Amino acid sequence: MIELHIEGMSCQHCVRAVTEAIGAVAGVNGPPEIDLDTGSARIAGNADPAALIAAIAAAGYQARPRD
Template sequence: MSTQTFTVTGMTCEHCVRSVTEELSEIAGVTDVQVALDTGLVSVTSEQELSREAATAAVDEAGYQVTSWN
């Protein structure tokens, strides 16, 4: 298992959280997504290391932007 953590901007409500969670959950191998609305911090647990490209594309699809990787 691998966990990647990054910051997403533009989220303002629980609908935003659900959208980001849903898009990231569709990536093959993802087993858990945790989003902290107040900080924009997103943690994704997956069977193998999540590619930055896949995560960024999923967040973009939800309508938000990855601003930094932790």
């Protein structure tokens, strides 16, 4: 399980955009669990975290590993 903090999400449209970006990364197993209130995402699979962060950035949001 990979956990990321995502900045810039403010609505369900944002959640959909991030979900689609994450889903396009190789190694992701199923849709991510995204919590709009906390700005967190939990991603199942063995995807490269750097690839996930890059895909989220390409969608217009900032992501980093959760502390």
